[in-house]
Amino acid sequence: GIHLRPEGHGESQAVLMLWDYHKEPVPPIIPPPDDPDYPEVVLRGLTTVVPALQAYLNRMPKPMIDGGYYTKTKENRPLIGPLPVDGAYIISALSGYGLMAAPAAGELLASHIAGDALPDYAPAFLLSRYEDPAYQQMLENWGDVGQL
Structure with missing residues (x-):
């Protein structure tokens, strides 16, 4: 958007x-x-x-362009949680919504790190979701643009 x-x-x-x-x-x-x-x-x-x-539009200010890439997964769902390496964690692929999503992503990751109870939706953001055959099948049918 x-x-x-x-x-x-x-x-x-x-x-x-x-x-x-x-x-x-x-x-x-x-x-x-x-x-x-x-x-x-x-x-x-x-x-x-x-x-x-x-x-x-008729008097465009001089722009200052500072660009980069939006990191996103194929299904445009962030990666938040532990990694396979002990003690390593990830918050990534926020798709350009980092300013808006960072507080909730940080809270979810803090719950992972602290061993607190996790919300029901937490598995949807784990890197390990890509190991699930049903999830892999869903991605096969997802489409090419990575939009929700």
Whole structure:
């Protein structure tokens, strides 16, 4: 989805705009390739959510592009829990929702580490789910874009 939020402190007029409109999985290239159309595409997309942004279409501010990749699993479900190596844990594949999902992901991982009772949904985020033949079959029929 598309995302917009203030960026910076105090009187900053900077705005962070994100839109992962390229849904196809790609192998990582470091550094990520520049997309010169990205700022305008995102701004145009945001005008459907925040119509007042249309005022900037004819006078685009100079963008500062700092990009990377969204890490996601094929089914777009995070990895949260213990790893096969004793004492190692993971929180990953938050699909660009890290700012929103981090508190809940951290709480779930803390429960794993502390040995506390886990919620019923905890197994859905384990790396070990990929060892389950039924889960593997589900993934075979999932589709190619990694969207829920």
